[in-house]
Amino acid sequence: MSYVVSSRNATFGSRAARIGMYAFLVASAIFFLLPLLLVVINSLKPMEEIRQGNLLALPINPNFDAWVAAWQSACSGLDCGGVRPGLWNSIKITVPAVVISTLTGALNGYALAQWKSKHANLIMLLVTVGLFIPYQAMLYPTVKILSTVGMFRSYVGIVFVHVVYGLPYTTLLFRNFYIGVPDEISRAARMEGATFLRTFWSIILPISTNVLVVVGILQFTGIWNDYLLGLIFAGNDSMPMTVQLTNIVNNSRGAAFPNVNMAAALITAIPTLLVYFLSGRYFVRGIAAGAVKG
Amino acid sequence: MTRWLQRQVYRPDIAVAVFFAMVAVFFYGSIFWTFFMSLTRSTLMPDYQPIGFDQYIKLFTNHRWLVSCLNMVIFGVLYIVGTLAFGMLLAVFADRRIAAESLFRTIFLYPLAVSLIVTGLSWRWVLEPVNGLQALVRQTGWESFTFDWLTNPDRAIYTLVMASIWHSAGLVMVIVLAGLRGIDNDLWKAIRMEGIPLWRAYLQVIFPGMRPIIASCVVLLMSEVIRGYDLIIAMTKGGPGISTEMPAKFAVDYYFARVNLGLASAASIMMLVLSLVLLAPYFYTEFRRRT
Numbered sequence: 297m298s299y300v301v302s303s304r305n306a307t308f309g310s311r312a313a314r315i316g317m318y319a320f321l322v323a324s325a326i327f328f329l330l331p332l333l334l335v336v337i338n339s340l341k342p343m344e345e346i347r348q349g350n351l352l353a354l355p356i357n358p359n360f361d362a363w364v365a366a367w368q369s370a371c372s373g374l375d376c377g378g379v380r381p382g383l384w385n386s387i388k389i390t391v392p393a394v395v396i397s398t399l400t401g402a403l404n405g406y407a408l409a410q411w412k413s414k415h416a417n418l419i420m421l422l423v424t425v426g427l428f429i430p431y432q433a434m435l436y437p438t439v440k441i442l443s444t445v446g447m448f449r450s451y452v453g454i455v456f457v458h459v460v461y462g463l464p465y466t467t468l469l470f471r472n473f474y475i476g477v478p479d480e481i482s483r484a485a486r487m488e489g490a491t492f493l494r495t496f497w498s499i500i501l502p503i504s505t506n507v508l509v510v511v512g513i514l515q516f517t518g519i520w521n522d523y524l525l526g527l528i529f530a531g532n533d534s535m536p537m538t539v540q541l542t543n544i545v546n547n548s549r550g551a552a553f554p555n556v557n558m559a560a561a562l563i564t565a566i567p568t569l570l571v572y573f574l575s576g577r578y579f580v581r582g583i584a585a586g587a588v589k590g
Numbered sequence: 591m592t593r594w595l596q597r598q599v600y601r602p603d604i605a606v607a608v609f610f611a612m613v614a615v616f617f618y619g620s621i622f623w624t625f626f627m628s629l630t631r632s633t634l635m636p637d638y639q640p641i642g643f644d645q646y647i648k649l650f651t652n653h654r655w656l657v658s659c660l661n662m663v664i665f666g667v668l669y670i671v672g673t674l675a676f677g678m679l680l681a682v683f684a685d686r687r688i689a690a691e692s693l694f695r696t697i698f699l700y701p702l703a704v705s706l707i708v709t710g711l712s713w714r715w716v717l718e719p720v721n722g723l724q725a726l727v728r729q730t731g732w733e734s735f736t737f738d739w740l741t742n743p744d745r746a747i748y749t750l751v752m753a754s755i756w757h758s759a760g761l762v763m764v765i766v767l768a769g770l771r772g773i774d775n776d777l778w779k780a781i782r783m784e785g786i787p788l789w790r791a792y793l794q795v796i797f798p799g800m801r802p803i804i805a806s807c808v809v810l811l812m813s814e815v816i817r818g819y820d821l822i823i824a825m826t827k828g829g830p831g832i833s834t835e836m837p838a839k840f841a842v843d844y845y846f847a848r849v850n851l852g853l854a855s856a857a858s859i860m861m862l863v864l865s866l867v868l869l870a871p872y873f874y875t876e877f878r879r880r881t
Contacts, residue, residue, distance in 0.1 A: 317683050317686065317688070318688070320679075320683065321680075321683055321688065321694055324676075324680060324694075324698065325694060325697045325698070327756070328697050328698055328700070328701060328756065328760075329697060330716070331709075331712040331713055331716050331756070332704070332712060334712075334715070334716055335712050335715060338715075346721070350725075350726060350729055351716070351721065351722060351723070351725070351726050352726055403605055404605055404606070404609040406602070406605075407602035407603075407605035407606045407609070408602070408606060408609070410601075410602040411602045411603065411606045417877070419610070421873065421877055422613070422618075423613060424873070424876075425866070425869070425873065426613055426617045426618075427813075428809075428813045428865050428866075428869055429617055429621065429862060429865070430816055430817055430838065430858065430861040430862055430865060431817065432838060432841040432842065432845075432854075432857070432858035432861055432862075433620065433621050433624050433858040433859060433861065433862040434616065434617060434620035434621065434624070435620075435842075435845060435858075436620075436623075436624060436627065436845055436851065436854070436855065436858075437616075437619065437620035437623040437624060438616060438620060440623075440636075441615075441616075460612060460616050461616075463609070463612055463613065464613060464617070467609060486600055491599045491600055492599060492600055492601055492602055492604075492605070493599075517702075517703055520705070521704075521705030521706070521707070522705075523705065523706070523707050523819075523820040523823065524819055524820065524842070528842075528846070538705055538707045538708075538820075541707060541708070541711075542707060542711075542823065542824065545711060554715065554721065557711070557715075558715065561708045561711050561712065562708075564705070564707070564708055565703075565704050565705065565708045568703045568704065568705070569700065569703050569704065571703065572699075572700055572702075572703035573696075573700075576696060579699075579703070580695075580699070580764055583702070583761060583764050583765070584764060584765060584768045
């Protein structure tokens with residue numbers, strides 16, 4: 297009976313099983329690390345070494361030339377300014393979109409948690425279904441609405457789309473949190489004569505810092521990594537980094553520079569990776585909260 | 591009237607109303623608009639003269655669309671089964687008190703922070719026959735080694751499956767691990783008393799008890815499948831030929847590059863219907879559970 301559990305945290309009984317498990321875990325770790333590791337290694341190689349075609353070989357003369365080129369002189373179409381403008385655009389889009397969608401999500405989530413109606417469940421269902429509507433079924437009308445008010449293919453337009461499309465998601469996350477906050481807090485505030493907005497701003501928001509961080513991180517990752525909405529709704533001068541990266545990689549003019557493309561891809565990935573590594577706990581909590589709704 | 595307004599200042603109703611209005615216009619309103627356009631002959635410009643369900647007939651006699659749907663089914667089944675199996679296995683192992691657990695977890699989860707664009711490009715570079723793995727193995731002396739799945743129309747879709755499993759296995763691991771950690775110690779005690787082997791305990795007792803959690807993983811993965819666009823763009827652009835085309839890309843292509851609004855709308859509505867049909871059982875049980 298050596299492979300029988302002895303308690304919930306028991307190890308596998310047999311030594312062989314334990315070794316097999318670690319072998320599997322290490323192999324999995326290699327599988328997860330390999331693609332990005334190869335990209336990092338090759339982005340540090342000069343072109344002569346890339347042409348030798350050995351992906352796994354460590355760079356003989358490691359340098360950041362490809363990174364510099366990716367940053368300031370890689371070409372997408374006629375424009376040869378590297379990913380720098382894209383990075384700046386992505387920051388300009390992501391920061392306000394994250395702040396606005398997180399705060400409005402918190403306000404809406406609090407309002408919904410306070411809102412008592414016998415149809416609340418049905419309406420929450422409609423909002424939840426909204427999370428799963430494919431963007432394709434909403435894209436064209438949004439394009440028409442935004443062109444009517446002159447916001448299509450503009451900086452304001454792309455921020456607006458991120459906020460609106462993210463609204464059901466952020467609202468639900470906050471609502472699920474605020475449902476668990478005792479009603480007495482809000483009631484006491486109202487007794488003191490505080491308005492709804494005032495209660496939200498001075499009492500509810502300060503006790504929500506954890507969930508604000510969690511939702512903020514989720515929104516940051518989602519919006520920074522977005523490609524489709526940026527492709528359609530951003531103007532030429534507000535194109536986010538993901539779109540610019542694909543333009544650089546697919547640029548058919550002139551010779552291909554895989555090392556430069558790889559460096560450009562890494563620069564694009566660094567901000568969200570940084571957030572992930574610096575905020576691991578919150579990131580994980582956000583995933584769990586976002587996945588197990590209700 | 592003024593009394594009513596004064597009272598509103600203390601109530602959540604206005605915020606709720608604005609939120610519902612936004613959802614109603616941009617989500618449900620857009621769906622109806624898209625549905626209406628799918629009933630018209632719109633091409634470059636919208637044409638609001640309904641002609642019935644012709645676009646749907648055109649759609650389902652369109653070879654490219656049928657291939658897209660078939661690809662989505664192949665991709666979806668392999669991706670969901672593969673990600674669940676891999677993610678659950680990782681979760682089980684991570685729950686067995688392993689050394690360096692948080693290091694392993696960090697490694698398994700980081701792809702989730704990487705965009706699908708960068709994921710697709712990285713895998714494309716690794717799998718490219720000329721410079722990638724194939725060239726690497728050939729250099730070691732095995733001249734006839736072939737691994738050209740990325741450029742082989744019969745195999746390219748499996749490279750998409752591999753890259754997306756890479757991207758989401760950590761997600762399933764985290765969710766399932768959270769569920770495993772919540773399992774009652776008494777249950778484990780009972781399992782031990784019964785002398786049930788570990789693998790059977792997981793398959794017959796633990797995982798069946800976690801059905802809602804696993805169901806929400808499946809729901810998440812399914813919506814990823816139906817929405818799948820970025821990864822295809824970065825990795826195969828639908829090729830070689832049309833061997834990795836999928837509905838999400840079909841719709842976007844017909845909206846913007848091939849300017850056929852009617853057909854694109856019909857395709858989008860079919861994507862929506864598919865999502866709703868697949869999600870209905872989940873929502874039905876969730877809704878029942880809550881009321």
